[in-house]
Amino acid sequence: MKTAREDRDHLQRRVPFLQVLLMAALLVIASAYWFVQLVQGAHYRGLAETNRLRKEPLQGARGAIYDRQGRLLVENVPGYNLVLDRSRSNDLESSLEHVAEILGKDPESLREILRQEARIPAFQPVLLAEDLSLSEVARFAATALEHPEFDVEVGPLRLYRYGAQMAHALGHLGQATEAEIGASGGLYKPSDLVGKRGVEEHYDSLLRGSDGERVVEVDHRGRVMEEYGRKAALPGRNLHLSLDLQLQQVASRYFVDRVGAAVALDPDTGEILVLVSSPSYNPNVFSRRLGSSEWRDLLESPNHPLQNRAIQSVYSPGSVFKIVMGIAGLSEGVVDADDTVWCGGSGVFSGRRFRCWKRQGHGRVALAQAIRESCDVYFYHLGQELGIERIGSYTRALHLGRKTGIDIAGEKPGLIPGAEWSRRVRNAPWYPGETISVAIGQGPLLVSPLQMAHLMATVANGGRPVRPHLALDAERVAEPSEPGVSLSPAAMEAVRRALVEVVESGTGSAAAVEGLEVGGKTGTVQVVRQDTWIDNKDLPYDLRDHAWFAAYSTDGDRSLAVAVFVEHGGAGSKAAAPLAKQLFEAYYAESLRSRLGT
Amino acid sequence: MRSLSARGSVPEDLRRRRVPQVLWGLPAAAVLLSVIGLATVHSASIESGVDYLPRQALWVGIGFVLMLVAFAVDTHDLTKFAPAIYLAGLVSLVAVLLVGQEAGGARSWLGTGSWRLQPSEFVRPATALLLARYLATSDPPYLGLGQIFRAGALLVVPMVLVAAQPDLGGAVMFFPMYLGMIVVSGVRLRYVVAAGLIALVLGGLAWNFVLLDYQQQRVMTFLSPESDPLGAGYQLRQSKIAVGSGELTGKGYLQGTQSQLRFLPARHTDFVFAVLAEEWGFLGVATVLALYALYLGNGFRVARRARDRVGILLVVGLLSTFAFYVLYNTAMVVGLLPITGIPLPFLSYGGSFTLANFVATGLVLGVDLRRHVNR
Numbered sequence: 001m002k003t004a005r006e007d008r009d010h011l012q013r014r015v016p017f018l019q020v021l022l023m024a025a026l027l028v029i030a031s032a033y034w035f036v037q038l039v040q041g042a043h044y045r046g047l048a049e050t051n052r053l054r055k056e057p058l059q060g061a062r063g064a065i066y067d068r069q070g071r072l073l074v075e076n077v078p079g080y081n082l083v084l085d086r087s088r089s090n091d092l093e094s095s096l097e098h099v100a101e102i103l104g105k106d107p108e109s110l111r112e113i114l115r116q117e118a119r120i121p122a123f124q125p126v127l128l129a130e131d132l133s134l135s136e137v138a139r140f141a142a143t144a145l146e147h148p149e150f151d152v153e154v155g156p157l158r159l160y161r162y163g164a165q166m167a168h169a170l171g172h173l174g175q176a177t178e179a180e181i182g183a184s185g186g187l188y189k190p191s192d193l194v195g196k197r198g199v200e201e202h203y204d205s206l207l208r209g210s211d212g213e214r215v216v217e218v219d220h221r222g223r224v225m226e227e228y229g230r231k232a233a234l235p236g237r238n239l240h241l242s243l244d245l246q247l248q249q250v251a252s253r254y255f256v257d258r259v260g261a262a263v264a265l266d267p268d269t270g271e272i273l274v275l276v277s278s279p280s281y282n283p284n285v286f287s288r289r290l291g292s293s294e295w296r297d298l299l300e301s302p303n304h305p306l307q308n309r310a311i312q313s314v315y316s317p318g319s320v321f322k323i324v325m326g327i328a329g330l331s332e333g334v335v336d337a338d339d340t341v342w343c344g345g346s347g348v349f350s351g352r353r354f355r356c357w358k359r360q361g362h363g364r365v366a367l368a369q370a371i372r373e374s375c376d377v378y379f380y381h382l383g384q385e386l387g388i389e390r391i392g393s394y395t396r397a398l399h400l401g402r403k404t405g406i407d408i409a410g411e412k413p414g415l416i417p418g419a420e421w422s423r424r425v426r427n428a429p430w431y432p433g434e435t436i437s438v439a440i441g442q443g444p445l446l447v448s449p450l451q452m453a454h455l456m457a458t459v460a461n462g463g464r465p466v467r468p469h470l471a472l473d474a475e476r477v478a479e480p481s482e483p484g485v486s487l488s489p490a491a492m493e494a495v496r497r498a499l500v501e502v503v504e505s506g507t508g509s510a511a512a513v514e515g516l517e518v519g520g521k522t523g524t525v526q527v528v529r530q531d532t533w534i535d536n537k538d539l540p541y542d543l544r545d546h547a548w549f550a551a552y553s554t555d556g557d558r559s560l561a562v563a564v565f566v567e568h569g570g571a572g573s574k575a576a577a578p579l580a581k582q583l584f585e586a587y588y589a590e591s592l593r594s595r596l597g598t
Numbered sequence: 599m600r601s602l603s604a605r606g607s608v609p610e611d612l613r614r615r616r617v618p619q620v621l622w623g624l625p626a627a628a629v630l631l632s633v634i635g636l637a638t639v640h641s642a643s644i645e646s647g648v649d650y651l652p653r654q655a656l657w658v659g660i661g662f663v664l665m666l667v668a669f670a671v672d673t674h675d676l677t678k679f680a681p682a683i684y685l686a687g688l689v690s691l692v693a694v695l696l697v698g699q700e701a702g703g704a705r706s707w708l709g710t711g712s713w714r715l716q717p718s719e720f721v722r723p724a725t726a727l728l729l730a731r732y733l734a735t736s737d738p739p740y741l742g743l744g745q746i747f748r749a750g751a752l753l754v755v756p757m758v759l760v761a762a763q764p765d766l767g768g769a770v771m772f773f774p775m776y777l778g779m780i781v782v783s784g785v786r787l788r789y790v791v792a793a794g795l796i797a798l799v800l801g802g803l804a805w806n807f808v809l810l811d812y813q814q815q816r817v818m819t820f821l822s823p824e825s826d827p828l829g830a831g832y833q834l835r836q837s838k839i840a841v842g843s844g845e846l847t848g849k850g851y852l853q854g855t856q857s858q859l860r861f862l863p864a865r866h867t868d869f870v871f872a873v874l875a876e877e878w879g880f881l882g883v884a885t886v887l888a889l890y891a892l893y894l895g896n897g898f899r900v901a902r903r904a905r906d907r908v909g910i911l912l913v914v915g916l917l918s919t920f921a922f923y924v925l926y927n928t929a930m931v932v933g934l935l936p937i938t939g940i941p942l943p944f945l946s947y948g949g950s951f952t953l954a955n956f957v958a959t960g961l962v963l964g965v966d967l968r969r970h971v972n973r
Binding site: 012014015016017018022030032033036040041047181182 | 648653699739778781782783832839840841842843844845846855875879880883887890891894895898902904905906907910911917918921924925928929932933934
C-alpha cells in the first residue's frame with residue numbers, strides 16, 4: 001500500500017523535467033532574438049530604411065444613387081486634400097502661415113490640428129485641409145519649391161448634388177465606429193467611411209465596393225515610390241431610388257421656413273416619391289474627415305435637423321384619424337352611411353361632457369357630412385359603439401401606429417393605445433372616456449407622417465397592402481394582414497367619396513386641382529388644452545397647433561398619396577394642404593396639360 | 599537569540615502554515631506584462647485611427663478582479679464540480695455554433711457588437727480542471743494506455759467543437775495541457791515513440807487531405823519565405839524586419855517605422871511582440887521574456903510544493919498552455935515557426951484571452967494558498 005505522499009512524489013519528480021524543458025525553449029527563443037536583433041540587426045535596419053514593401057488597401061468606388069427618372073443624386077468626385085509632412089518642414093510656423101494665407105484660414109485652427117496629431121511620429125503626414133479648390137491646388141503646386149513639406153492628395157469625395165433637399169432620405173457617410181467595425185465581421189476597417197442613416201446606411205453593403213490591395217514600395221517617410229502589383233478593388237453597385245427629384249424639390253422649398261415633414265407615395269406600388277423632413281442639413285459636411293464647426297452646430301441646434309421627422313417623429317393624428325373611424329364603423333356594420341347623429345355642440349359620454357369644435361353644433365349629420373365638416377360628436381358616438389380594441393385593430397390594419405418596414409433605419413412605431421397597453425405601460429386601467437378622445441385622433445394615439453401617407457395609399461388603392469420603400473428594386477415583402485379585420489370595399493368607397501367632398505367643398509379646398517380626383521382630410525393637433533378660444537396667431541410659436549393634411553389623388557391612370565405635417569403650423573387647411581396641391585400639380589403636370597388641351 | 603532558537607525549533611511546515619507565503623512573482627509578472635501590453639497595444643493601434651488601449655485596459659481591470667475571485671475559490675471544491683463546469687463549457691461551445699457571432703470567417707463569439715466573449719478561451723481551463731481530476735485517480739508510477747485514451751477523449755470533444763467554428767488554431771491550443779499533464783502523470787517511453795510515429799503518418803495524411811491551400815501555403819512559406827515576398831511570405835518578412843531593426847535599444851516608443859507605417863499585419867494582436875521588439879529593442883524583448891520566465895518559474899514552484907495530485911496536475915495543465923502560447927507566439931514573430939493566429943498572453947489585445955489568463959493565474963495561486971489544508 002503506497003502512501004499519498006509517494007503518489008505525489010511520483011508526480012513531483014517529473015515537474016522539474018517539464019519546467020527545464022520549457023525554460024530551455026524560452027532560452028532558445030531569447031537567443032534567436034539576440035541573433036536577429038544584435039548580430040543581424042544592422043542588416044535588418046538597412047532593410048527597414050530602404051526596401052519597404054507595404055500592402056495598402058484599395059477601396060472600391062462607392063455606387064452612385066439615382067432618382068426614379070435616372071437623374072443623378074449622389075456621386076463620387078475627386079477631392080483634393082492637403083497633407084503636411086512635418087519632417088520636411090524647416091519652420092512649422094511659417095509652413096502654417098503659408099497654408100493660412102492660401103486657404104484664408106485662421107492659423108490657430110491649423111495649429112490646433114497639429115496639436116491633436118502631436119503624438120504620431122513626425123514622418124507621418126498630417127491631413128490639414130480637405131476639398132481644396134483647383135485654384136488652391138494650383139497655388140500649392142506653384143510654391144512647391146519653397147514649401148516641399150506639402151502634398152496634395154486626391155481621394156474620392158461623396159457629393160450630394162442636392163444637399164439638404166435630399167438629406168433625410170439619402171443619409172450620409174461617416175467614419176465607422178468601433179462598434180460598427182466589430183459588428184461588421186471584418187468588412188469595415190478603422191477610418192473607413194460607411195453609410196450612416198438613410199439609404200446610404202440601409203444599402204451600404206450594396207453600395208460599397210469590395211476592397212482590393214496593392215503592394216507598393218515606399219521610402220522611409222512612407223511616400224509611395226513604386227507599385228509592385230495590385231488586386232483590383234471592385235466598385236459598388238449603383239442604386240436607383242423611387243424618389244422623384246422634382247417633387248422632392250417642390251416639397252423642400254415649401255418647408256424652407258417651416259418645420260415638419262412630407263411624404264408622398266405611389267398607392268399601387270408603395271414606391272416613395274417624396275420624403276422630406278425640415279429643418280434639414282447638408283450631408284456633404286459629413287463626407288469630410290476633419291471635424292468641423294458645422295457638424296457641431298447640427299448636433300446642438302434646438303430644432304434637431306438630424307431628426308428625420310417623416311419616420312422618427314410621432315404625433316397625434318388629429319381629425320385625420322376620422323378616416324380610420326369611418327372605415328371601421330362601416331366595415332364592422334356599427335353604422336350605415338345614412339345613419340345620423342344629432343350634434344348639439346357637445347355630448348355626454350362615460351359621464352363626462354365632450355365638446356365639438358363647433359360650439360353651436362352641426363345639427364343632424366351622417367358619416368359623409370361628419371367627415372366633411374369634421375364633426376366631433378358623430379365620432380364620439382362611433383367611438384363609443386366600436387370600443388378601443390376594435391379601433392386599435394383597424395388602426396393597425398390601416399398602417400397607423402406601427403412600423404411600415406420602410407428601407408431606412410430609425411423608424412418609430414408610434415402608439416396604438418388599448419387596455420393591454422395601459423396595464424403594461426401605465427400600470428392603470430383604460431378608462432372608457434379615453435376611447436372618446438381617441439375617436440377624434442387625440443389621446444395617447446401617435447403616428448408618423450410616413451404612416452399617414454401609407455394610410456392614404458391604402459384608402460386610394462381600395463385596401464390593398466403595399467409596403468413603402470425607397471429603392472426601386474427593393475425586395476417585395478408581403479404585408480401581414482390584421483386578424484379579425486376585413487376592410488369592406490363599400491366602406492372604403494364611402495369614405496373615399498366623403499374625402500373627395502372635403503376637398504371639393506370642405507376644409508381641404510386648398511388642395512383641389514382641376515381635372516383630378518382629389519380626396520383629403522385636414523387635422524389640427526392642439527399643443528396646449530384651450531378652454532377659451534384664442535386665435536393661433538396670437539399664441540407664441542411653441543404653443544401653436546400642429547397642422548396635418550393627408551390626401552390622395554388620381555387621374556384615373558396614376559395615383560399619389562400624400563401626407564403633410566407642419567409643426568406649430570396652425571390649421572391644416574391653410575398650413576399643410578397647399579403643399580399637397582403643389583405636389584399633385586407637379587406629379588400630373590403632363591397629363592393635366594394634355595387633358596386641359598393647351 | 600532566544601527567540602531565534604525558539605523559532606528554529608518549530609517545524610518548518612508549521613511555521614509556513616501560520617504565515618501563508620504568497621508567490622508574489624506570479625501576480626506581479628501578470629500585472630507588469632499587462633501594463634507593458636497596454637502601452638504596446640496603444641502604439642500598435644493609435645496610428646490606424648482606433649486606439650484599443652481603453653478597451654484593453656478595461657479587460658485587464660476585469661481580469662484582475664476575476665483573478666482575485668479565482669484565487670478565493672477553493673480548488674478542491676471546484677474540482678468536485680469539474681464535470682458540471684466542463685459540460686457547461688461544452689454547452690457554450692454548441693451555443694456558439696448555433697447562435698454565435700461570426701467574424702473573420704469563424705463563428706466563435708457570444709455577445710453583441712464589439713462586446714462579446716469567446717467561450718473556447720474559458721472551456722480550456724475548465725477542461726484542464728476535469729483532466730486533473732481524472733488523471734489524479736491514476737495508479738502511479740505510469741499511466742495505462744486506457745487512461746491515456748480516456749483523458750484524450752475528454753480533450754477531443756471540445757477540440758472538435760472549436761474546430762467546427764472553424765477555429766483550427768484554437769482547437770490545437772487544447773493539446774499542450776494534455777501533453778504536460780500526461781508527461782507529469784507518467785508515460786512509458788514506448789508510448790511516446792509510438793505516438794510520434796502515428797503523428798508522423800497522420801500529419802502526412804492531413805497535409806494531403808485535410809489542410810486547405812492557404813494553410814499549406816503558410817507552411818511552405820515558412821520553409822522558404824523569400825520565395826514569395828509579396829504574398830504569404832510578406833508577414834513573416836515584415837515581422838522579422840521589425841524585430842531585427844529594433845537592435846539593442848529600439849527605435850523609441852511610437853517611433854517604430856515598421857509598426858507606424860503599417861508594414862506589420864495584426865499589430866495589436868498576434869504581432870504585438872514585433873511592435874515591442876522594434877520600439878524597445880532587445881532590451882525590451884529580454885525584459886518581457888524574463889517576466890515570462892518569472893511567471894513560469896513561480897508557477898512551477900507551486901506545482902513542486904503542492905500537496906495534492908489534483909493541484910499539481912491542474913497547475914501543470916494551466917502552465918503548459920500558458921507556456922505554449924508564449925513560446926509559439928514569440929517564436930513565430932522572430933520567424934522560428936510558421937505564422938498562425940496565436941496571441942501572446944497579457945500582451946496581445948483580446949478580451950476573452952486576457953480574462954482567461956488572469957483566471958488561470960488566480961487558480962494557480964489558489965492551489966498554492968491551500969496546499970497545507972488537509973483533505
